[in-house]
Amino acid sequence: MGTKTIGVREEVYERLKARKREDESFTDLVNRLLDETTTDWREEFGTLDETDADELEQLVADSRKRASSGLSTRQEEALEALSNGDEDDDETA
Known part of the structure; x- marks a missing residue:
């Protein structure tokens, strides 16, 4: 599987680095953070x-x-x- 390079501001990098676990890569971190967030706001709407x-x-x-x-x-x-x-x-x- 290929990789992509993305640019982030220094403060964003520092925030990501602070949340990164010792045993995970930045890709793993981003995947974990994305999985933790609700991607469809309608799932929780009206409850x-x-x-x-x-x-x-x-x-x-x-x-x-x-x-x-x-x-x-x-x-x-x-x-x-x-x-x-x-x-x-x-x-x-």
């Missing part, structure tokens, strides 16, 4: 522990209640304003 999931669910429910309540109030106020406008039109006619 919460049960406590966080319950807390989020409660926050969403509370937010929906507040939004619904506010919407109902605004609708009632708009209907009242419209109905008052109709009465004013009837009185002037």
